[in-house]
Amino acid sequence: MDKKLHCVKKDLFQRDIPAVLLVLLLLAVLLLNFLLYTYLNDFSVATGQPQVDSSLCPFGYFRLGPMKNCSPWLSCEAINTEVRKLKRVGEGAVKKVFLSEWKEKKVSLSQLTNSELKEDFLHGLKMLKSLQSKYVVKLLGYCEQKFTVLTEYHPLGSLKNLNEVLDLPKYKGVNTWHRRFRLAIDYVSTIHYLHNSPLGTLVMCDSNDLDKVLSQYLLTSDFHVVVNDLDALPLVNRSAGRLVKCGHRELQGEFVAPEQLWPYGEKVPFEDDLMPPYDEKTDIWKIPDVSNFFLGHVEGSDIVRFHLFDIHAACKKKNPAERPSAELVMNTYRNVLTLLRREGAIPGTREML
Ligand SMILES: Nc1ncnc2c1ncn2[C@@H]1O[C@H](COP(=O)(O)OP(=O)(O)OP(=O)(O)O)[C@@H](O)[C@H]1O
Ligand SMILES: *[C@@H]1O[C@H](CO)[C@@H](O)[C@H](O)[C@H]1NC(C)=O
Helix, strand or coil: CHHHHHHHHHHHCCCCCCHHHHHHHHHHHHHHHHHHHHHHHHHHHHCCCCCCHHHCCCCCEECCCCCCCCEECECHHHHHHHEEEEEEEEECCCEEEEEEEECCEEEEEEEECCHHHHHHHHHHHHHHHHCCCCCECCEEEEECCCCEEEEECCCCCEHHHHHHHHHCHHHHHHCCHHHHHHHHHHHHHHHHHHHCECCEEECCCCCCCHHHHHHCEEECCCCCEEECCCCCCCEEECCCCECECCCCCCECCCCCCHHHECCCCCCCCCCHHHCCCECCHHHHHHHHHHHHHHHCCCCCHHHHHHHCHHHHHHHCCCCHHHCCCHHHHHHHHHHHHHHHHHHCCCCCHHHHC
16 A cells, blocks of 8 residues: 555655755645644534543443433333334345434334344344444344334434435535544445454455445434444354355346356356355455445545546455455545545545535
8 A cells, every 4th residue: 555655656756856945845745734634633523522531331231312321221111101103214135214303312223024034134123132332233232022222313314315415415514534534434444343343253245246335334313334234144153164154045237346246157047055155255246336426426535436446446346355354444544534635636635624
C-alpha cells in the first residue's frame, strides 16, 4: 500500500520540484492536517456523536439513545407488557418487522413468519447475541418461545434506500463522495468484523445479488452502516478444513463469486452433494459491486473509483486465494480516504470538511 500511496503522490507533485521546496510543502501539508483534524474533533464533539466506548454495555445489557444506565435485555414478559406494535415496516423471507414503541422510544420488533424457518431464526438470534458490537444492530430483547426479537429502530431503513434517502433535499449536504466513501468503508469494516468475529470466520451468505446484500444492512440516522440480518452466517474453520456453502441450490450470475457457480458445465445436472464448498473470499469478490453502489454518481465519485481500481481488480481475482483479506481492503480504503482529503484532490473537498 505504501508503494501505491507513494506512486500517486509522485504523480500529483511535479517530479522536478527542488527538495527544499518539497520539504516546505510537506510541512505546510502537515500543519494543515493538524488544524483540520483539531477542527474535525471539535466538530464531532459539538454534534454529540455517541462515543463508541461509553455506549457499550456488558453482555446481556443494552443502552438506547439518551438512557443513562445499561438495561438488561427485555424478556418475553417485558416484551409482552411493555412493547406496543405501531406499524409494519418490512417483511423478508424469514420475518415480519414492526416499528414499535417501548417506554416512548421507537424500537423494532421482528417476528418469524414462516415456521419452517425456525432454525434460521434461532441461528440469527444466537448470532445477534454473540456479535453485539458497533458493527451489528443493537439487541434490546427477545422471546424464543414466540420467535420474537427486539432491536434498535433505524428510521432510514435498509441500505436499499440509500439513493432515495440521499436524494432528499434535507440530505443534500450529505450526498458527497466523502460521506458515500465512508459508508463503503463502514461496509467493508463490517465484513472485516464478520471474518474475524469472536465466533470465528463468518461468511455473509444472504448475498446472492446486490439488492439482497443491501437489505441485510441498515443505515443509521448518523449515516453509518450496521448489519441487521444474521440468519445466514456459516462458519469457516480453516484449521479443521471446514468450508461453507451458501444454501443448497444452484447459484447463477456474475454477482456471486465464480467458485459459487456449478463447475461441471451444463451437461451435468446440479447436485448439491457434488458442489464444492468455498470460504469467506466470496464476500471479497462482492465488495467492488457493493462499493460502486455506495459511491454512486456525485462529484468526486469517479476520482475515488480511480483510486480503488487496483484493490478492486484484486478482489475480482478468479482464484479466491489471490483475493485480498477484508482487512487489506479496509486499510486500503482508509488510506485512499486520507490521501484524497490531504491532497484536496477533489473539488469542493475543503468546503465539505
Ligand atoms: N431495526 C430496524 N429498523 C428499521 N427497519 C428495519 C429494521 N429491521 C428490519 N427492518 C426492515 O425490514 C426488512 C426485513 O428485515 P430482515 O432482513 O431482518 O427480514 P428477513 O425476513 O430476515 O429478510 P431476508 O428475506 O433477507 O432473510 C429490512 O430489509 C428493513 O427494511
Ligand atoms: C476449528 O476446528 C478446530 C479443530 O476441530 C477446533 O479446535 C477449533 O475450536 C475450531 N474453531 C472454531 C472457531 O470453531
